[in-house]
Structures are given as C-alpha cells and as structure tokens.
Amino acid sequence: MNEENPQSEYSQQIAREKWEPAEGMRPLPWLNTILLGAMLMWGAFYITISPTGVESSYGDRRTLSTLGAPNSSATAAAKQVDGKQIYIGNCAACHQATGLGLAGVFPPLVNSEWVVESPVVLTNILLHGIQGQIKVKGMSYQGVMPAWNSLSDAEIAAVMSYIRSDWGNKAAPITEDDVKKQRELTKARTEPYKNEEEIKSGT
Numbered sequence: 001m002n003e004e005n006p007q008s009e010y011s012q013q014i015a016r017e018k019w020e021p022a023e024g025m026r027p028l029p030w031l032n033t034i035l036l037g038a039m040l041m042w043g044a045f046y047i048t049i050s051p052t053g054v055e056s057s058y059g060d061r062r063t064l065s066t067l068g069a070p071n072s073s074a075t076a077a078a079k080q081v082d083g084k085q086i087y088i089g090n091c092a093a094c095h096q097a098t099g100l101g102l103a104g105v106f107p108p109l110v111n112s113e114w115v116v117e118s119p120v121v122l123t124n125i126l127l128h129g130i131q132g133q134i135k136v137k138g139m140s141y142q143g144v145m146p147a148w149n150s151l152s153d154a155e156i157a158a159v160m161s162y163i164r165s166d167w168g169n170k171a172a173p174i175t176e177d178d179v180k181k182q183r184e185l186t187k188a189r190t191e192p193y194k195n196e197e198e199i200k201s202g203t
C-alpha cells in the first residue's frame with residue numbers, strides 16, 4: 001500500500017465494490033405470451049357477442065322491472081322521471097320527507113283526501129297552487145302553496161304518482177297525458193285557488 005499516495009488507496013476501495021446492477025432485456029416467457037393472447041382474444045370475442053344499444057340491459061341484463069321501478073302501470077315517460085326525486089327537491093321542504101307536513105303549517109300528504117281521492121283535483125292543486133283556506137284530515141290550514149306549473153307534465157305526473165303510492169298511500173298512478181289534458185282544460189286560471197269550493201269546481 002503506498003501511504004504517500006492516498007488516491008491509490010481510494011481507487012482500491014472502488015475496485016472492491018460490486019458492479020451496479022443494470023437493467024437488461026429479457027424476453028417474456030412464451031407461456032405468458034400465449035395466455036395474454038388468449039385473454040385478448042376472449043375479450044374481443046366477449047365484446048362482439050354482448051348486445052349493445054339495448055336500453056334496459058345494464059351489462060348484467062337487469063331490466064327496469066327487476067330494479068323495482070315504482071308505478072309500473074304509469075306511462076313510459078312518467079316512469080323515466082323519478083317522482084321521489086322531484087318530491088325531495090320541491091316538496092319535502094314543506095311537506096317533509098315523511099309526507100306528514102308540519103302540524104298547523106304544512107298539511108300532511110299521508111292519507112290526505114286531496115292526495116288519494118280525485119286525480120283531477122290533485123292535478124289542479126299542483127298546477128295552480130292554493131292561497132287560502134283548506135281542510136286536510138279535519139284540520140284547517142291557511143297557508144300558501146305555490147303553483148307547480150313550471151314542472152313538465154311528466155314531472156307532475158311522476159310526483160303525484162309518487163305521493164299517491166308512498167307512506168302507505170295506495171292510489172292509482174296518474175299519467176302524463178292526464179296532466180296535459182288538465183293543464184289545457186284549466187289554462188284560463190291565472191291565480192291560485194282561494195278556497196275548497198274553487199278547488200273542487202275543477203276549473
């Protein structure tokens with residue numbers, strides 16, 4: 001070892017080091033290649049045989065009725081609009097998600113004669129609103145219910161069918177066509193109903 005030359009000792013230290021591992025090229029085992037190829041071919045085959053453009057087949061062949069869409073006898077258009085969503089978005093603030101309303105302020109929809117009896121009267125209430133006195137399940141209310149005529153026929157049909165069939169209510173759904181007809185019949189009305197007689201008059 002040359003003690004006068006520290007550099008020599010240093011290079012000897014370097015010489016003792018192992019080589020840095022280097023990245024090389026190794027071919028993929030042929031078995032893997034075959035497996036990959038087979039999977040690709042199966043994938044392409046599966047995509048080819050799978051039906052496409054079929055609206056009700058969500059990949060696993062479930063249909064709308066399997067998913068339990070409510071009001072299956074309502075029109076197709078009304079079925080596409082989700083009545084519960086419309087209810088939560090527009091009505092639940094006052095009538096509550098439970099449909100029970102707020103005692104003395106917002107009347108209940110659960111078991112309400114206005115909800116489960118005449119479809120025509122219910123449609124009119126939604127189309128024109130109420131501003132005055134109304135009795136619901138024996139209790140008097142004196143509030144303001146805005147008109148919902150900015151909602152489409154299908155949306156009004158869906159929300160009515162929803163409130164007629166949830167919370168134990170069991171009335172038949174109302175179709176988009178029914179709403180359309182009623183909107184046309186009562187188009188002369190520009191103000192909300194002021195009392196029960198007006199609501200029941202059907203105009």
Ligand code: HEC
Nearest residue numbers: 090091094107108112114115130132136141142143144145
């Ligand atoms: C701003 C609060 C408010 C909203 C939002 C509202 N309502 Fe009402 N609704 C009332 C009030 C208040 C009355 C009672 C009117 C009165 O006292 O003159 C009423 C009455 C009713 C009635 C008749 C009485 C009954 O309880 O059966 C129905 C049916 C009804 N609403 C359905 C709806 C539906 C469906 C929606 C959503 C599209 C809705 N309401 C949104 C406040 C509201």
